[in-house]
Amino acid sequence: MLDREGFRPNVGIILLNARNQVFWGKRLRTHSWQFPQGGIKHGETPEQAMFRELHEEVGLRPEHVQILARTRDWLRYEVPDHFIRKDARGHYRGQKQIWFLLRLVGRDSDMNLRATNHPEFDAWRWNDYWVPLDVVIEFKRGVYEMALTELARFLPRTTHHNRYLRAGMRDRRHDPRGEPPHGDGPAAEQTGS
Structure with missing residues:
Protein backbone atom coordinates (compact mmCIF):
# COMPACT_ATOMS: atom_id res chain seq x y z
CA MET A 1 0.00 0.00 0.00
CA LEU A 2 1.82 3.10 -1.25
CA ASP A 3 0.75 6.71 -1.02
CA ARG A 4 0.60 8.91 -4.13
CA GLU A 5 4.27 9.84 -3.75
CA GLY A 6 5.46 6.22 -3.54
CA PHE A 7 5.98 5.97 0.22
CA ARG A 8 4.82 2.95 2.21
CA PRO A 9 3.18 3.75 5.59
CA ASN A 10 5.25 2.30 8.39
CA VAL A 11 5.85 2.51 12.14
CA GLY A 12 9.12 2.74 14.05
CA ILE A 13 9.56 1.80 17.71
CA ILE A 14 11.97 3.24 20.25
CA LEU A 15 11.69 0.98 23.30
CA LEU A 16 13.20 2.24 26.58
CA ASN A 17 14.19 0.40 29.73
CA ALA A 18 14.14 2.00 33.21
CA ARG A 19 17.53 3.63 32.58
CA ASN A 20 16.36 5.26 29.32
CA GLN A 21 18.46 2.88 27.26
CA VAL A 22 16.97 1.80 23.94
CA PHE A 23 16.34 -1.66 22.50
CA TRP A 24 18.74 -2.24 19.63
CA GLY A 25 18.12 -5.27 17.39
CA LYS A 26 20.62 -6.96 15.05
CA ARG A 27 19.04 -7.79 11.71
CA LEU A 28 18.92 -11.50 11.01
CA ARG A 29 22.18 -12.77 9.49
CA THR A 30 23.67 -9.27 9.03
CA HIS A 31 25.87 -6.84 10.93
CA SER A 32 23.20 -4.12 10.74
CA TRP A 33 21.48 -2.87 13.92
CA GLN A 34 18.17 -1.06 14.04
CA PHE A 35 15.00 -0.26 15.96
CA PRO A 36 11.92 -2.44 15.43
CA GLN A 37 9.81 -1.20 12.53
CA GLY A 38 7.28 -2.46 10.04
CA GLY A 39 4.52 -1.67 7.59
CA ILE A 40 1.01 -0.57 8.40
CA LYS A 41 -1.51 -2.98 6.91
CA HIS A 42 -4.70 -1.82 5.18
CA GLY A 43 -7.27 -0.88 7.84
CA GLU A 44 -4.74 -0.65 10.70
CA THR A 45 -4.08 2.47 12.71
CA PRO A 46 -0.43 3.33 13.38
CA GLU A 47 -0.91 2.25 17.02
CA GLN A 48 -2.37 -1.12 16.01
CA ALA A 49 0.51 -1.66 13.58
CA MET A 50 3.02 -0.71 16.31
CA PHE A 51 1.62 -3.30 18.74
CA ARG A 52 1.57 -5.99 16.00
CA GLU A 53 5.16 -5.24 14.98
CA LEU A 54 6.28 -5.09 18.61
CA HIS A 55 5.00 -8.62 19.12
CA GLU A 56 6.24 -9.98 15.79
CA GLU A 57 9.77 -8.58 16.14
CA VAL A 58 10.36 -8.44 19.90
CA GLY A 59 7.71 -10.75 21.38
CA LEU A 60 6.16 -8.09 23.63
CA ARG A 61 2.44 -7.55 24.21
CA PRO A 62 0.62 -4.28 25.04
CA GLU A 63 0.73 -5.08 28.77
CA HIS A 64 4.55 -5.16 28.65
CA VAL A 65 4.89 -1.52 27.53
CA GLN A 66 3.63 2.00 28.14
CA ILE A 67 3.26 4.46 25.26
CA LEU A 68 5.09 7.68 26.19
CA ALA A 69 4.81 9.61 22.92
CA ARG A 70 4.70 9.46 19.14
CA THR A 71 5.94 11.72 16.39
CA ARG A 72 3.56 14.48 15.34
CA ASP A 73 3.79 13.69 11.65
CA TRP A 74 5.23 11.22 9.17
CA LEU A 75 9.02 11.03 8.92
CA ARG A 76 10.22 9.89 5.49
CA TYR A 77 13.26 8.20 4.03
CA GLU A 78 13.98 7.19 0.47
CA VAL A 79 15.40 3.78 -0.38
CA PRO A 80 18.22 3.70 -2.97
CA ASP A 81 17.30 2.01 -6.26
CA HIS A 82 19.69 -0.91 -5.76
CA PHE A 83 17.68 -1.94 -2.63
CA ILE A 84 14.34 -1.84 -4.47
CA ARG A 85 13.00 -4.91 -6.27
CA LYS A 86 13.06 -4.41 -10.02
CA ASP A 87 9.30 -4.77 -10.34
CA ALA A 88 8.74 -1.97 -7.78
CA ARG A 89 11.19 0.55 -9.25
CA GLY A 90 9.49 3.68 -10.50
CA HIS A 91 6.59 3.21 -8.06
CA TYR A 92 8.18 2.66 -4.65
CA ARG A 93 10.35 5.47 -3.20
CA GLY A 94 10.66 4.56 0.47
CA GLN A 95 8.95 4.62 3.85
CA LYS A 96 6.94 7.21 5.72
CA GLN A 97 6.90 6.43 9.41
CA ILE A 98 5.15 7.33 12.62
CA TRP A 99 7.59 6.71 15.48
CA PHE A 100 6.51 5.59 18.96
CA LEU A 101 8.45 6.01 22.19
CA LEU A 102 7.64 3.15 24.59
CA ARG A 103 8.70 2.31 28.13
CA LEU A 104 9.20 -1.38 28.96
CA VAL A 105 7.14 -2.07 32.08
CA GLY A 106 7.69 -5.82 31.82
CA ARG A 107 11.00 -7.64 32.17
CA ASP A 108 13.81 -8.29 29.72
CA SER A 109 12.83 -11.97 29.89
CA ASP A 110 9.42 -11.07 28.36
CA MET A 111 11.19 -10.40 25.06
CA ASN A 112 11.26 -13.19 22.50
CA LEU A 113 12.91 -12.69 19.12
CA ARG A 114 11.34 -15.99 17.95
CA ALA A 115 7.73 -15.05 18.73
CA THR A 116 6.78 -15.74 15.08
CA ASN A 117 8.03 -18.01 12.30
CA HIS A 118 9.60 -15.00 10.53
CA PRO A 119 12.09 -13.44 12.98
CA GLU A 120 13.62 -10.07 12.09
CA PHE A 121 16.45 -10.05 14.64
CA ASP A 122 18.93 -12.67 15.82
CA ALA A 123 20.37 -10.63 18.74
CA TRP A 124 19.53 -7.57 20.80
CA ARG A 125 21.03 -5.30 23.44
CA TRP A 126 20.30 -2.15 25.43
CA ASN A 127 22.15 0.91 24.18
CA ASP A 128 22.39 4.57 25.18
CA TYR A 129 19.50 6.69 23.88
CA TRP A 130 21.74 8.44 21.35
CA VAL A 131 22.69 5.21 19.63
CA PRO A 132 25.71 5.11 17.34
CA LEU A 133 23.95 5.83 14.06
CA ASP A 134 26.97 4.76 12.03
CA VAL A 135 25.84 1.13 12.45
CA VAL A 136 22.43 1.96 10.95
CA ILE A 137 22.13 1.50 7.20
CA GLU A 138 23.02 4.87 5.69
CA PHE A 139 19.69 5.79 4.10
CA LYS A 140 17.83 5.42 7.45
CA ARG A 141 20.20 7.53 9.57
CA GLY A 142 18.43 10.83 8.96
CA VAL A 143 15.01 9.55 9.98
CA TYR A 144 16.51 7.90 13.09
CA GLU A 145 18.08 11.19 14.09
CA MET A 146 14.80 13.05 13.50
CA ALA A 147 12.78 10.53 15.55
CA LEU A 148 15.27 10.46 18.45
CA THR A 149 15.45 14.26 18.49
CA GLU A 150 11.68 14.82 18.40
CA LEU A 151 10.95 12.21 21.07
CA ALA A 152 13.86 13.06 23.42
CA ARG A 153 11.77 15.64 25.29
CA PHE A 154 9.44 12.84 26.44
CA LEU A 155 12.20 10.80 28.09
CA PRO A 156 11.22 10.03 31.68
CA ARG A 157 13.51 11.41 34.33
CA THR A 158 15.64 8.76 35.92
Whole structure:
Protein backbone atom coordinates (compact mmCIF):
# COMPACT_ATOMS: atom_id res chain seq x y z
CA MET A 1 0.00 0.00 0.00
CA LEU A 2 1.82 3.10 -1.25
CA ASP A 3 0.75 6.71 -1.02
CA ARG A 4 0.60 8.91 -4.13
CA GLU A 5 4.27 9.84 -3.75
CA GLY A 6 5.46 6.22 -3.54
CA PHE A 7 5.98 5.97 0.22
CA ARG A 8 4.82 2.95 2.21
CA PRO A 9 3.18 3.75 5.59
CA ASN A 10 5.25 2.30 8.39
CA VAL A 11 5.85 2.51 12.14
CA GLY A 12 9.12 2.74 14.05
CA ILE A 13 9.56 1.80 17.71
CA ILE A 14 11.97 3.24 20.25
CA LEU A 15 11.69 0.98 23.30
CA LEU A 16 13.20 2.24 26.58
CA ASN A 17 14.19 0.40 29.73
CA ALA A 18 14.14 2.00 33.21
CA ARG A 19 17.53 3.63 32.58
CA ASN A 20 16.36 5.26 29.32
CA GLN A 21 18.46 2.88 27.26
CA VAL A 22 16.97 1.80 23.94
CA PHE A 23 16.34 -1.66 22.50
CA TRP A 24 18.74 -2.24 19.63
CA GLY A 25 18.12 -5.27 17.39
CA LYS A 26 20.62 -6.96 15.05
CA ARG A 27 19.04 -7.79 11.71
CA LEU A 28 18.92 -11.50 11.01
CA ARG A 29 22.18 -12.77 9.49
CA THR A 30 23.67 -9.27 9.03
CA HIS A 31 25.87 -6.84 10.93
CA SER A 32 23.20 -4.12 10.74
CA TRP A 33 21.48 -2.87 13.92
CA GLN A 34 18.17 -1.06 14.04
CA PHE A 35 15.00 -0.26 15.96
CA PRO A 36 11.92 -2.44 15.43
CA GLN A 37 9.81 -1.20 12.53
CA GLY A 38 7.28 -2.46 10.04
CA GLY A 39 4.52 -1.67 7.59
CA ILE A 40 1.01 -0.57 8.40
CA LYS A 41 -1.51 -2.98 6.91
CA HIS A 42 -4.70 -1.82 5.18
CA GLY A 43 -7.27 -0.88 7.84
CA GLU A 44 -4.74 -0.65 10.70
CA THR A 45 -4.08 2.47 12.71
CA PRO A 46 -0.43 3.33 13.38
CA GLU A 47 -0.91 2.25 17.02
CA GLN A 48 -2.37 -1.12 16.01
CA ALA A 49 0.51 -1.66 13.58
CA MET A 50 3.02 -0.71 16.31
CA PHE A 51 1.62 -3.30 18.74
CA ARG A 52 1.57 -5.99 16.00
CA GLU A 53 5.16 -5.24 14.98
CA LEU A 54 6.28 -5.09 18.61
CA HIS A 55 5.00 -8.62 19.12
CA GLU A 56 6.24 -9.98 15.79
CA GLU A 57 9.77 -8.58 16.14
CA VAL A 58 10.36 -8.44 19.90
CA GLY A 59 7.71 -10.75 21.38
CA LEU A 60 6.16 -8.09 23.63
CA ARG A 61 2.44 -7.55 24.21
CA PRO A 62 0.62 -4.28 25.04
CA GLU A 63 0.73 -5.08 28.77
CA HIS A 64 4.55 -5.16 28.65
CA VAL A 65 4.89 -1.52 27.53
CA GLN A 66 3.63 2.00 28.14
CA ILE A 67 3.26 4.46 25.26
CA LEU A 68 5.09 7.68 26.19
CA ALA A 69 4.81 9.61 22.92
CA ARG A 70 4.70 9.46 19.14
CA THR A 71 5.94 11.72 16.39
CA ARG A 72 3.56 14.48 15.34
CA ASP A 73 3.79 13.69 11.65
CA TRP A 74 5.23 11.22 9.17
CA LEU A 75 9.02 11.03 8.92
CA ARG A 76 10.22 9.89 5.49
CA TYR A 77 13.26 8.20 4.03
CA GLU A 78 13.98 7.19 0.47
CA VAL A 79 15.40 3.78 -0.38
CA PRO A 80 18.22 3.70 -2.97
CA ASP A 81 17.30 2.01 -6.26
CA HIS A 82 19.69 -0.91 -5.76
CA PHE A 83 17.68 -1.94 -2.63
CA ILE A 84 14.34 -1.84 -4.47
CA ARG A 85 13.00 -4.91 -6.27
CA LYS A 86 13.06 -4.41 -10.02
CA ASP A 87 9.30 -4.77 -10.34
CA ALA A 88 8.74 -1.97 -7.78
CA ARG A 89 11.19 0.55 -9.25
CA GLY A 90 9.49 3.68 -10.50
CA HIS A 91 6.59 3.21 -8.06
CA TYR A 92 8.18 2.66 -4.65
CA ARG A 93 10.35 5.47 -3.20
CA GLY A 94 10.66 4.56 0.47
CA GLN A 95 8.95 4.62 3.85
CA LYS A 96 6.94 7.21 5.72
CA GLN A 97 6.90 6.43 9.41
CA ILE A 98 5.15 7.33 12.62
CA TRP A 99 7.59 6.71 15.48
CA PHE A 100 6.51 5.59 18.96
CA LEU A 101 8.45 6.01 22.19
CA LEU A 102 7.64 3.15 24.59
CA ARG A 103 8.70 2.31 28.13
CA LEU A 104 9.20 -1.38 28.96
CA VAL A 105 7.14 -2.07 32.08
CA GLY A 106 7.69 -5.82 31.82
CA ARG A 107 11.00 -7.64 32.17
CA ASP A 108 13.81 -8.29 29.72
CA SER A 109 12.83 -11.97 29.89
CA ASP A 110 9.42 -11.07 28.36
CA MET A 111 11.19 -10.40 25.06
CA ASN A 112 11.26 -13.19 22.50
CA LEU A 113 12.91 -12.69 19.12
CA ARG A 114 11.34 -15.99 17.95
CA ALA A 115 7.73 -15.05 18.73
CA THR A 116 6.78 -15.74 15.08
CA ASN A 117 8.03 -18.01 12.30
CA HIS A 118 9.60 -15.00 10.53
CA PRO A 119 12.09 -13.44 12.98
CA GLU A 120 13.62 -10.07 12.09
CA PHE A 121 16.45 -10.05 14.64
CA ASP A 122 18.93 -12.67 15.82
CA ALA A 123 20.37 -10.63 18.74
CA TRP A 124 19.53 -7.57 20.80
CA ARG A 125 21.03 -5.30 23.44
CA TRP A 126 20.30 -2.15 25.43
CA ASN A 127 22.15 0.91 24.18
CA ASP A 128 22.39 4.57 25.18
CA TYR A 129 19.50 6.69 23.88
CA TRP A 130 21.74 8.44 21.35
CA VAL A 131 22.69 5.21 19.63
CA PRO A 132 25.71 5.11 17.34
CA LEU A 133 23.95 5.83 14.06
CA ASP A 134 26.97 4.76 12.03
CA VAL A 135 25.84 1.13 12.45
CA VAL A 136 22.43 1.96 10.95
CA ILE A 137 22.13 1.50 7.20
CA GLU A 138 23.02 4.87 5.69
CA PHE A 139 19.69 5.79 4.10
CA LYS A 140 17.83 5.42 7.45
CA ARG A 141 20.20 7.53 9.57
CA GLY A 142 18.43 10.83 8.96
CA VAL A 143 15.01 9.55 9.98
CA TYR A 144 16.51 7.90 13.09
CA GLU A 145 18.08 11.19 14.09
CA MET A 146 14.80 13.05 13.50
CA ALA A 147 12.78 10.53 15.55
CA LEU A 148 15.27 10.46 18.45
CA THR A 149 15.45 14.26 18.49
CA GLU A 150 11.68 14.82 18.40
CA LEU A 151 10.95 12.21 21.07
CA ALA A 152 13.86 13.06 23.42
CA ARG A 153 11.77 15.64 25.29
CA PHE A 154 9.44 12.84 26.44
CA LEU A 155 12.20 10.80 28.09
CA PRO A 156 11.22 10.03 31.68
CA ARG A 157 13.51 11.41 34.33
CA THR A 158 15.64 8.76 35.92
CA THR A 159 16.32 8.63 39.64
CA HIS A 160 19.83 9.55 40.71
CA HIS A 161 20.62 8.07 44.10
CA ASN A 162 22.51 10.07 46.70
CA ARG A 163 26.11 8.84 46.57
CA TYR A 164 26.66 9.44 50.31
CA LEU A 165 23.75 7.21 51.30
CA ARG A 166 24.83 4.44 48.95
CA ALA A 167 28.19 4.40 50.70
CA GLY A 168 26.50 4.25 54.12
CA MET A 169 27.41 7.83 54.96
CA ARG A 170 25.23 10.67 56.13
CA ASP A 171 24.34 13.50 53.75
CA ARG A 172 26.65 16.26 54.99
CA ARG A 173 25.63 18.84 52.37
CA HIS A 174 22.96 20.39 54.57
CA ASP A 175 24.90 20.79 57.82
CA PRO A 176 28.57 21.81 57.86
CA ARG A 177 29.04 20.12 61.28
CA GLY A 178 28.23 16.75 59.74
CA GLU A 179 24.87 16.46 61.48
CA PRO A 180 22.26 14.85 59.30
CA PRO A 181 19.30 16.97 58.23
CA HIS A 182 16.47 16.91 60.78
CA GLY A 183 19.05 15.97 63.46
CA ASP A 184 18.26 12.26 63.79
CA GLY A 185 19.42 9.50 61.44
CA PRO A 186 20.54 9.36 57.81
CA ALA A 187 19.19 11.86 55.35
CA ALA A 188 16.31 10.85 53.16
CA GLU A 189 17.42 9.70 49.75
CA GLN A 190 17.67 12.59 47.31
CA THR A 191 16.45 12.40 43.75
CA GLY A 192 17.26 14.62 40.83
CA SER A 193 16.70 14.91 37.16
